[in-house]
Amino acid sequence: MIIGTAGHIDHGKTTLVRALTGVETDRLKEEKARGISIELGYAYAPLPNGDVMGIIDVPGHERFVHTMAAGAVGIDHALLVVAADDGVMPQTLEHLEILQLLGIKKGTVALTKVDRVLPERIEEVKLEIAAILSVTSLHDSPIFETAASQPGDLGVQQLRAYLEVQAQMMATRPQDGLFRLAVDRVFTLPGQGTVVTGTVFNGKVAEGDVLRHSRSGQEVRVRSIHAQNQAAEMGVAGQRCALNLAGIAKEDIIRGDWIADARLLQATDRIDIRLHLLAEAAPMQQWTAVHVHIGTQRCTAHVALLQEGAIEPGTEVAAQLVLDEAIFTIPGDRLILRNAQASRTIAGGMVLDPYAPARKRRSAERMAYLQAIDSLVATGSPAALISHAGHGVSLSQLQRLSGRAMESLTVPGTQRIAQADGDALLIDTARWQQLQQQVMESMGRFHEKYPDEPGINAARLRRIAWPGLVHSQHDKLWRALVDQLLADQTLASSGAWLHLPSHSVQFTPNEQSLAELLLPKLEAGRFDPPWVRDLAAATGTGEEIVRQLLRKLSRQGALTQVVKDLFYTAANMDELARTIQALASHTANGEVVAREFRDATGLGRKRAIQIIECFDRLGYTRRVRDAHVLRPDAQWHSHSSKA
Numbered sequence: 001m002i003i004g005t006a007g008h009i010d011h012g013k014t015t016l017v018r019a020l021t022g023v024e025t026d027r028l029k030e031e032k033a034r035g036i037s038i039e040l041g042y043a044y045a046p047l048p049n050g051d052v053m054g055i056i057d058v059p060g061h062e063r064f065v066h067t068m069a070a071g072a073v074g075i076d077h078a079l080l081v082v083a084a085d086d087g088v089m090p091q092t093l094e095h096l097e098i099l100q101l102l103g104i105k106k107g108t109v110a111l112t113k114v115d116r117v118l119p120e121r122i123e124e125v126k127l128e129i130a131a132i133l134s135v136t137s138l139h140d141s142p143i144f145e146t147a148a149s150q151p152g153d154l155g156v157q158q159l160r161a162y163l164e165v166q167a168q169m170m171a172t173r174p175q176d177g178l179f180r181l182a183v184d185r186v187f188t189l190p191g192q193g194t195v196v197t198g199t200v201f202n203g204k205v206a207e208g209d210v211l212r213h214s215r216s217g218q219e220v221r222v223r224s225i226h227a228q229n230q231a232a233e234m235g236v237a238g239q240r241c242a243l244n245l246a247g248i249a250k251e252d253i254i255r256g257d258w259i260a261d262a263r264l265l266q267a268t269d270r271i272d273i274r275l276h277l278l279a280e281a282a283p284m285q286q287w288t289a290v291h292v293h294i295g296t297q298r299c300t301a302h303v304a305l306l307q308e309g310a311i312e313p314g315t316e317v318a319a320q321l322v323l324d325e326a327i328f329t330i331p332g333d334r335l336i337l338r339n340a341q342a343s344r345t346i347a348g349g350m351v352l353d354p355y356a357p358a359r360k361r362r363s364a365e366r367m368a369y370l371q372a373i374d375s376l377v378a379t380g381s382p383a384a385l386i387s388h389a390g391h392g393v394s395l396s397q398l399q400r401l402s403g404r405a406m407e408s409l410t411v412p413g414t415q416r417i418a419q420a421d422g423d424a425l426l427i428d429t430a431r432w433q434q435l436q437q438q439v440m441e442s443m444g445r446f447h448e449k450y451p452d453e454p455g456i457n458a459a460r461l462r463r464i465a466w467p468g469l470v471h472s473q474h475d476k477l478w479r480a481l482v483d484q485l486l487a488d489q490t491l492a493s494s495g496a497w498l499h500l501p502s503h504s505v506q507f508t509p510n511e512q513s514l515a516e517l518l519l520p521k522l523e524a525g526r527f528d529p530p531w532v533r534d535l536a537a538a539t540g541t542g543e544e545i546v547r548q549l550l551r552k553l554s555r556q557g558a559l560t561q562v563v564k565d566l567f568y569t570a571a572n573m574d575e576l577a578r579t580i581q582a583l584a585s586h587t588a589n590g591e592v593v594a595r596e597f598r599d600a601t602g603l604g605r606k607r608a609i610q611i612i613e614c615f616d617r618l619g620y621t622r623r624v625r626d627a628h629v630l631r632p633d634a635q636w637h638s639h640s641s642k643a
Contacts, residue, residue, distance in 0.1 A: 001167035002054045002199060002240055004075035006068070006099055008089035009060035012112035012148055013081045014041065017057045019148040019156045020163070021045040025057040038064060040071045040184060042197070042240065044229035045160075052228035053167045054240045055079070060091050065345070069098055069293040069336050070184055070255060074199030076170060076238065077163070078107035078138065080129075084117045084145075087125045088132055094345050097278060100136050101348025102334045106166070107138040110159055115147035173238035177202030177403045178261035179211065180330075181241060182295040186253045192223070194250045196259055197242045198296065202403050203261065204236040205243070213248055214258040214265050214328045220245040256297030258328050263399050267326035272306070272318060272353040272361070272370055273335065279314035281346040286310075289340040290347075292321060294333060300324045303337075306362050318370055319349075320356050329354050330403045332377040350377075354400070376402060382426075386414055391435075392427035392477050394419075417480040425476055435481055439465045440490065440500075447503050454557040455499030457619035458482060459631060475632045494557025494570070496618035496636065504556065511549055514541060518550065519558065523569045527576065527601050532565035562614045576601070576611060577620060577636040584630050591627035 005013040014037055017025050025041020041057035056075060058068040072078075078099045082092055099107070109129055114122055126143055133139050142162065146155035180201040187195055205211070209222045226242040227235040235241035243259060258265065277284055288303045303311075304320040311317055329351050337347040352370045360366060368388055375384040382398050399406050410416075415432040417425040442465035446456050456464075462478055482498070485491035492501040507515065517539050522529045532550065536543040550567045553559045559567040568576070579600050584590045598608035612628050615621045620636055621628040 001076045001163075001170045002056065002074065002238065003077045003079050003163065004056045004072045004099075004104075005058050005079045005081055006072065006092075006095035007060055007081035008083070008086065008091040008095075009062075011060060011081050011083040011086065011089070011092075013037070013060060014057055016079075016081060016110055016112055016146060016148040016156070017041070017043050017055050019146075019153065020160050021055060025055075037061075038067075040067060042229075045164075047164055047167055049168050051167065052230060053163065054228050056240075058095075060095075062091055062094070062343070065091070065094060065098075065338070066291070066293060066298045066342070068095060070296040070298070072098055072102055072104070073182060073293075073295060073334070074201055075104060076106065077166060078104045078141075079163075080107055080109045080138070080141070082109065082111055082125065082129055083113045084111055084122055084125050085113055088128050093132065096132065096136065096138075097345050098336055098348070099138070101276065101336055101345070103350075105137045107141045108159070108162065108166075109133070109141050109143040111143055111145050112148060114145045114155070115150060173236070175204045175236045176405075177237065178264050178399065178405055179203035179205045179209070180258055180260040180264060180403070181205070181235075181243065183253060183257045183259060184255050184296045186250055186255070188250045189244075192244050194245045194248055194253070195242055196245060196253060196257075197240065198259075200235055200237050200239050200241050201295075202237055202264075204234055205241070206234045211259050212262040212265055213253065214260060214267075215254075216248070216252055217265075218248050218252065219262075220247045220259065222246075256295065256299075258295065260328070263396065263405070264330065264403065265328055266355070266400055267328060268354050268356075269323045269326050270320065270356045270358060271323070271327075271329065271351055272320050272356040272366075273349040273351055274316060274374070275303075275311065275319040275337070275347055275349040276316045277311050277313055277347045278345065281313050283313060284311040284319075284347070290321075291338040291340070291342045292323065292327075293336040293338070294327060294329055294351075297327060299327065304361065306367075318352065318367065320361055331373050331401055332403070352377075373401065380404075382406075382409070383411055383414075386411055386426050387428050389427065390431055391474055392417070392425045392432075394476065395424040395426060398426065417477075417484075419476055419480070423476075425480055427477070432481075435466075435477075436485060436490075439481065439485065441465075443491065443498070443500055447500060452552075452555050454494055454555045455497030455503065457496045458498055459619035461498055479632075496560075496615075496620055497557050499557075507552070511552070514539065514545075514549055515553060515558075518546065519553075519569065522559065522567060523571060526572055527568075527603055528607070529566070529568055529572070532567075560614065560618070563610050566610075568611075574636070577615070580612070580615060580621065580628075581630065581636070590629050591624065592621070592629070593627045 007013055014026055021043040023043035025043050026037055037059040043055045045053045047053055056071045058071040144155050144159040147153045148156055181198045182201060183196045183198045185197040189195055205222055207222055207224060211220050213220055223244040223246050225232050225235045227239045286305045290301055290303060292299050292301045301321045301323040304322055306318045306320060331351050333351040335349055339346050352373045372385040372388040376382055386393055395406055413429050415427050415429045492499055518535055532543055532547050536546045550559055554561050558570055560573045561567050580592050583592045583596050594609045597612055598605050616623055622631055
């Protein structure tokens with residue numbers, strides 16, 4: 001169990017921790033000189049069952065509330081400290097508000113310095129404490145009267161015994177999540193290197209594990225582990241751990257960073273949250289500036305309202321935070337909001353969608369999506385989220401949203417679509433079938449309108465079948481859907497053209513005979529086929545007759561017209577498409593330039609440009625400045641066997 005202290009400055013938190021554990025948590029020279037805590041302090045005490053109880057001692061001064069918030073994140077049990085002489089003070093109340101907003105539901109009260117006041121004062125302060133706790137989740141917390149500066153104080157002994165029992169009774173946190181540790185301290189040890197400490201939010205870690213540092217993206221290897229201040233082979237959720245890391249310098253890590261499983265880490269600067277505005281706060285207007293405390297990180301942000309009108313004090317609503325710097329978070333994480341001056345706590349909340357959109361953030365569809373994520377947090381089941389995601393959700397995204405590994409996930413009524421990059425797309429089966437039907441109906445309408453066309457390229461079909469869904473986040477779904485329709489032979493392809501299997505262009509006997517003469521000549525020409533005038537002369541046929549037949553063969557998919565009167569066979573176009581793909585695969589950004597294509601094909605510069613621009617028109621590539629890149633939603637389907 002991890003205990004976190006809370007309370008006003010000079011109420012004896014550090015003295016109490018020292019009396020409970022024998023550990024002096026004020027370790028800085030400035031702390032010792034001024035007699036106040038400035039940084040987080042850590043103490044540990046062994047339990048009768050062999051486990052270890054950890055205590056985080058937080059500063060009480062209002063200037064260090066941000067440090068207190070970093071220490072309170074991830075604790076299991078609050079130790080609220082109130083001095084009998086002062087009674088409840090401003091930071092007592094603010095710390096208590098922070099504990100509530102972080103969802104801390106178990107706690108104990110230590111009434112300190114009882115040796116300095118009369119019994120009547122003790123009873124008066126106890127009534128005061130009971131009153132402020134009565135409206136919180138800590139309303140049943142026992143109050144222990146202590147005089148921690150007195151050796152062998154009975155109240156301290158009773159408090160220690162109670163905390164030991166609570167620690168031994170506490171249920172173990174689930175350990176099935178992907179590992180995350182919120183860094184609150186970093187230092188070096190001679191001969192060992194970089195060490196980070198923090199609370200393990202999710203999962204478990206073992207010596208030798210390879211993790212990732214959130215802010216830099218660097219891979220780190222765990223050399224050794226101390227869990228609850230003891231050498232260990234493994235650290236688990238709910239423990240305070242020190243990780244000795246290889247592969248990163250101390251200077252690269254700061255408080256607020258995460259050491260985590262790489263599958264969880266995706267930076268964001270816009271999050272949707274469930275926000276609870278404190279009753280004592282002013283109404284929250286659009287674009288209110290706030291300080292955000294999440295994990296052990298502190299940053300600034302603005303609140304974008306997801307409703308009409310201001311957020312009223314004492315209410316809980318969905319809202320969006322637009323952050324001034326990137327953070328790493330998952331649904332269910334708690335956060336604290338302080339005002340623009342960072343002088344008082346005004347709200348708290350829970351992360352819903354870490355990757356919130358800038359547009360259409362108030363739509364009914366968005367609100368339903370946030371409810372589905374809320375269900376994921378509450379139940380652990382992604383069924384509602386998958387059902388709501390009309391265009392599917394990737395397995396990698398589900399892992400980031402749930403905080404758990406899901407490679408073996410199976411959800412009834414869900415279509416799982418494998419992806420080339422090893423990821424998978426999960427979509428409701430009924431919705432998958434509906435999307436397929438949309439494509440097939442669009443294909444049928446196209447053939448009715450353009451019966452002489454061989455088909456339609458994938459990019460154009462997508463715009464017709466899925467208007468408004470042409471953004472990159474839908475690329476994987478589109479490719480998977482087209483591949484499935486082709487595999488099922490519900491859809492057919494001819495080079496760059498997609499069409500219904502029953503769609504074909506009819507030829508007369510004379511046209512068929514002439515085609516049998518023309519096609520071998522075009523095939524033999526490979527990358528430099530004869531022009532219409534050359535074919536007409538070679539076959540003794542009029543140029544216009546040859547031209548019209550070649551255009552008809554193009555509509556069938558047997559040929560592709562690159563420029564006027566210049567046609568390439570399907571087999572040769574297949575080979576040219578493979579050449580473009582090979583050139584693109586050898587560049588970091590997937591670009592192909594005319595010079596490289598010219599050299600690879602042995603053509604002149606003019607012809608090379610004409611061919612690449614033809615692939616642009618077919619939707620296989622697109623021009624970007626002076627180069628051409630493969631379209632992510634386009635695949636070249638060989639049709640040379642039908643030429």
